[in-house]
Amino acid sequence: MKVLRIPEATVSRLSIYSRYLQRLERDGVVTVSSNEIAKGVGVSSAQVRKDLAYFGEFGTRGVGYNVKDLMHYILRILGLTRPWPVVLVGAGNLGTALCTYRGFKDRGFNIVGVFDNDLLKIGKRIQDLEVLPVERIPEVVAEHNVRIGIITVPQSETQGVADILVKAGVNALLTFGPTVVQVPEDVVVRNVDLSIKLEVLTFYLNLRETHPSAWFETNL
């Protein structure tokens, strides 16, 4: 039984490599070395080769990698060679921001449904989508075979919305804020807590103020 254990950091870096390769391709570059990729994105060349080695052999010794091919391989590893329909629950400011965020569409994420339970928001148009009541989640998820849900409702409602999405068949969730949601173990959840991000900054600023900088070293 083959066991493949991939560091999450590797997956994130693959995503970064693929963007760099897209830029190289736009610039007409045909071949690239692990060393160039490494410099381009700020990691070591051994790291680049190791990350790729988890998934196969994509280069030519003595030559390097074909930009277009490698980009395509990585996109395939990340599952990005096909579009992913996504539903978004919570049509507040953050939800609206994510709906209009071009970075999603660029990578093949299509928001196919926006939901809210606020009567003032239902019926509103965001881009070319109408905000629908939460009750219609199962219908839209089934229709588009949606696997991914983004939850941008207030913290207190996040668990409830997660339950509805999971029941409807969604098996990957992106949540925001300090919430931790309980889901069946076959559902993947990732969370973005912007306040924690800011607190990493204040920790660092505070440390530098309270202690002479020469005395400390952090890996932040």
Added chain:
Amino acid sequence: MKVLRIPEATVSRLSIYSRYLQRLERDGVVTVSSNEIAKGVGVSSAQVRKDLAYFGEFGTRGVGYNVKDLMHYILRILGLTRPWPVVLVGAGNLGTALCTYRGFKDRGFNIVGVFDNDLLKIGKRIQDLEVLPVERIPEVVAEHNVRIGIITVPQSETQGVADILVKAGVNALLTFGPTVVQVPEDVVVRNVDLSIKLEVLTFYLNLRETHPSAWFETNL
């Protein structure tokens, strides 16, 4: 020369512990053990004790930690015992979402200025703030002694805005999207790329589809 090397994960966890402690305090809990904190936030109790041990001895052997005291110690470590003025550049949907996000104010982050260079947005009111032209960044940063800037402008303008902020005296930045900004080495930058987060999800979904699940194991 004392060298203190703190894993960034430790800092993030401290932030999580402090929220959990706040909840306990609201519930009137006086004492808590590392084991209870661990269960409450989903890490090991050794991890909790180790994270705290970087900064001092906060507990009583045989008893545990005083909830209120420990919470305060952690907030002090994170630099959160004082308010932090923050400026936000980019008054689009994401910027507006962050301005109205209560999670920031709850942790002492006060947005004291919102800027944009779009004439249609300048003068608009977001909460109790008026959107100001980018030219006024130095003035506001100086007036409130701002150390932290959040950049929510389009990718192509991020570097330029970072330069303006750094020149104005800001030394911590939070950026969004796939951008990597160049800053002097005394400036701390953290980035949130929501698309990468989604790609971690698609990687996982894709892996499960393309390979029999029993054959693989990831640490995602």
Added chain:
DNA sequence: TAGATTGTTAATCGATTAACAATC
């Protein structure tokens, strides 16, 4: 062939965990 760069192994580094002496 000489030069270059990959793929991979072994060494290193760093973070987490287990275990336990200290001590309330």
Added chain:
DNA sequence: TAGATTGTTAATCGATTAACAATC
């Protein structure tokens, strides 16, 4: 004193890096 839990050390685990044989 007996029971509990901390603070800390040493062991373990896992990820990164250095180095080099393979090979274009």
